[in-house]
Amino acid sequence: MEHVELFFKSIFIDNMVFATFLGMCSYLAVSKKVSTAVGLGAAVIFVLAVTVPINWLLDQYILKEGALIWLGEEYASYDLSFLSFILFIATIATMVQLVEIVVEKFSPSLYNSLGIFLPLIAVNCAILGGSLFMQSREIETLGLALNYGVSSGIGWFLAILAIAAIREKIRYSNVPAPLRGLGITFIITGLMAIGFMSFGGMLTGGDEDTSSLEGNPENLGIQTEQIQNENTEAVKTVEVSTITKQ
Amino acid sequence: MGLLSKKDSKLILDPLADNNPITIQVLGICSALAITAQLKASIVMAISVLAVMGIGNVVISLMRNIIPSKIRIIVQLVVVASLVIVVDQVLKAFAYSLSKELSVFIGLIITNCIIMGRFEAFALANGPWRSFLDGIGNAAGYGLILVIVGFFRELLGSGTLLGYQVLGDPITKTGLYAIGYENNGFMLLSPMALIIVGLIIWVQRARNKDLIEE
Numbered sequence: 159m160e161h162v163e164l165f166f167k168s169i170f171i172d173n174m175v176f177a178t179f180l181g182m183c184s185y186l187a188v189s190k191k192v193s194t195a196v197g198l199g200a201a202v203i204f205v206l207a208v209t210v211p212i213n214w215l216l217d218q219y220i221l222k223e224g225a226l227i228w229l230g231e232e233y234a235s236y237d238l239s240f241l242s243f244i245l246f247i248a249t250i251a252t253m254v255q256l257v258e259i260v261v262e263k264f265s266p267s268l269y270n271s272l273g274i275f276l277p278l279i280a281v282n283c284a285i286l287g288g289s290l291f292m293q294s295r296e297i298e299t300l301g302l303a304l305n306y307g308v309s310s311g312i313g314w315f316l317a318i319l320a321i322a323a324i325r326e327k328i329r330y331s332n333v334p335a336p337l338r339g340l341g342i343t344f345i346i347t348g349l350m351a352i353g354f355m356s357f358g359g360m361l362t363g364g365d366e367d368t369s370s371l372e373g374n375p376e377n378l379g380i381q382t383e384q385i386q387n388e389n390t391e392a393v394k395t396v397e398v399s400t401i402t403k404q
Numbered sequence: 405m406g407l408l409s410k411k412d413s414k415l416i417l418d419p420l421a422d423n424n425p426i427t428i429q430v431l432g433i434c435s436a437l438a439i440t441a442q443l444k445a446s447i448v449m450a451i452s453v454l455a456v457m458g459i460g461n462v463v464i465s466l467m468r469n470i471i472p473s474k475i476r477i478i479v480q481l482v483v484v485a486s487l488v489i490v491v492d493q494v495l496k497a498f499a500y501s502l503s504k505e506l507s508v509f510i511g512l513i514i515t516n517c518i519i520m521g522r523f524e525a526f527a528l529a530n531g532p533w534r535s536f537l538d539g540i541g542n543a544a545g546y547g548l549i550l551v552i553v554g555f556f557r558e559l560l561g562s563g564t565l566l567g568y569q570v571l572g573d574p575i576t577k578t579g580l581y582a583i584g585y586e587n588n589g590f591m592l593l594s595p596m597a598l599i600i601v602g603l604i605i606w607v608q609r610a611r612n613k614d615l616i617e618e
Contacts, residue, residue, distance in 0.1 A: 177594060182433035183517040240493060243511050244485040251478045280477055283434040283515040290508035335616050336609035337602070340430060344602030351595035 161305050168309035170357035174284050175317035176350060178291075181284030185318050186343060195322035196315075197268045198279075201257060203311030205279055206288050209253050210307030211300055213246050213289040221245065221293075246289045247280075254280040284314050321347060415537040419545035425518045426549045427605045428615060432518035437553075437597040439509050444566050446554030448502055450547025452495070452510065454540065456487045457519055461539030464527040471528075480523045481514065488513045518546055553600050561591030 174180040181202070188198045219225055223237035257279070262269045279285060288310050297303050324346055333342050425431045432453075439445045463483050464471075471479050492510050495503035503510065513519070522542050527535040558564055563571040563581075572579015574587060590596060609615045 179434045179437040179594065179597070180512070182437070183431060186430050186433065240489060243489055243492070243514055244482065247481050247485050247514055248478075251481055280481070281515045281517060281520045283512050283517075286515045287434075287508060287512055290511050294508055334606075337606050338616060340427070341602050341605040341609065344598050344605065348595040348598035348602065351598060352593075355593065355595070 161302065164302060164305055165309045166360065168306055169313040169316065170354065170360060172291075172310070173313040173317060173354050174287065174310050175314060175347070176354040178287065180287035181282045181314055184279070184282050185314075185321065185347075186340065189318055189322040189325055189343070192319065192322045192326060195318045199311075199315030199318050201261070201279055202282065202284060202314050203308065205250070205253055205257055205285055206307040206311035206314075207304065208307075209246075209250050209285060210288050210292050211304045212249050212253070214292055214297065214300060214303035216245055216249065217242065217293050242290075242293060246286060250285050250289070251280045254285075284310075317350070320350065412534065412537055415534060416541035416544070419538075419541040420548060421545075421608075422612065422615070424545045424549065424608075425521075425542050426546055426601065427608055429518075429521065431521045432516045432546055433601075434512060434516070437594065437601065439506055440550055440554040440597050441557055441561065441592050442567075443551065443554040443558045445502065445505060446550040447547075448495070448499070449506065449509070450543070450550045452491045453513060453516065453518070453546055454543040456484065456491060456513055457522065457539040457543040458536055459539075460484055460487055460519060461522060461527045461535040462532045464523050465530060465532045465535035468528050476528070477520075480520060484514050484519055518542055549601070549604065552604060553597055556600055557591045557596060560588050561596075563587045 172178065175182065175185055184198060189195050217225070219228065221238045221242050223239065224234050226233035226236045226238070258269075288307055291310075292303055292306055297306055321343065325343060328342065328346075337345070419425055423429065426433060439449050460483055464480060467479070488511065491513070492503070495506070495510060522539060526538045530538070555565070558566075559570070563569060563574060569579075571585065572581045574581050
């Protein structure tokens with residue numbers, strides 16, 4: 159049950175793109191075509207699924223206060239958590255290099271279409287963000303960490319797939335010239351984020367769940383959520399229909 | 405600008421408007437949106453990025469001839485990560501509540517694409533002084549957008565600026581609230597950050613037709 163809850167929460171409620179804006183750079187840059195978006199999304203799921211559990215182990219056995227106790231009693235008071243940024247990013251950079259080699263070997267066409275963005279997964283905020291949120295939300299077991307990595311990757315995948323599909327269609331629309339390209343993408347993402355906010359009540363059956371936003375500076379606004387329920391419903395319907403069309 | 409030559413001051417001024425990292429180069433958006441619900445957090449974030457970018461660009465520029473190009477991304481990450489750890493520790497020491505509020509987003513400066521992007525595009529090919537100016541200029545352009553977004557979100561969302569109630573008191577109904585004004589709590593929610601940035605892009609491109617995308 160715990161696993162199911164975390165799984166759906168990470169995909170819909172704490173969606174990387176819509177709730178915490180992680181990985182926005184590649185989200186905006188690679189979402190012009192559905193096929194490349196799918197490739198990048200899959201790479202992100204894979205890298206998150208590998209790095210989050212590894213970083214969980216690092217956090218549990220090296221970084222946390224008292225984590226070094228397995229070395230002996232005298233190490234029990236060490237707190238190396240200030241080193242977590244550098245250790246996490248090192249793991250991530252290594253794993254990304256590995257993924258790059260594997261993709262180049264097995265799917266050269268995907269490798270070519272991803273271009274510069276494959277090495278840039280290393281600096282994709284979603285990857286480091288996944289590990290940092292894993293740390294700050296104090297995920298308890300290795301299984302849950304793996305689950306968290308996979309499911310937040312899936313959430314990111316869905317987001318980039320949806321925006322790529324919308325952008326392919328919007329090419330035929332008459333958008334005001336100054337908004338074309340980047341501007342309209344921002345605004346659509348904003349509307350999609352409003353849609354995703356309506357998933358907020360999914361696990362609690364509609365009760366306010368402020369704890370799900372812990373560690374998120376946006377939680378100030380949670381009490382105002384009911385106000386826009388009407389608006390969100392409409393956007394959500396549009397949104398869902400766009401996804402299902404794909 | 406007696407101190408700087410014309411070319412140098414262009415390095416600083418360009419990213420503020422016509423080559424803004426957020427609205428034109430599309431870099432560093434993640435952190436720009438997540439922490440802008442309050443002006444104070446936006447300013448702190450802008451200053452942190454300014455410090456990391458200024459110093460980081462100089463360091464990378466000094467090392468540019470000895471970094472093997474194959475492992476340069478890892479070298480860059482290590483440099484940024486060390487600088488961000490320093491910023492994080494300073495914030496924890498002098499502004500603990502603020503650093504709690506910014507939570508993981510200080511750590512995410514490491515993966516802020518502006519920093520890596522400028523390392524790749526500028527610091528690896530230019531001398532330390534010019535790289536420093538480029539870093540400061542881009543970080544300032546980034547900070548500018550952050551402050552604009554933070555200003556509007558805090559003003560319209562909670563009626564305050566830097567925590568001061570500038571529009572009057574919503575509970576005792578003074579100032580603007582006396583004539584029926586209400587705070588728009590929606591501005592504090594994350595989607596509005598995206599929409600405000602979208603509007604900034606709209607305004608900027610409407611004023612400067614050269615920037616319009618096909």
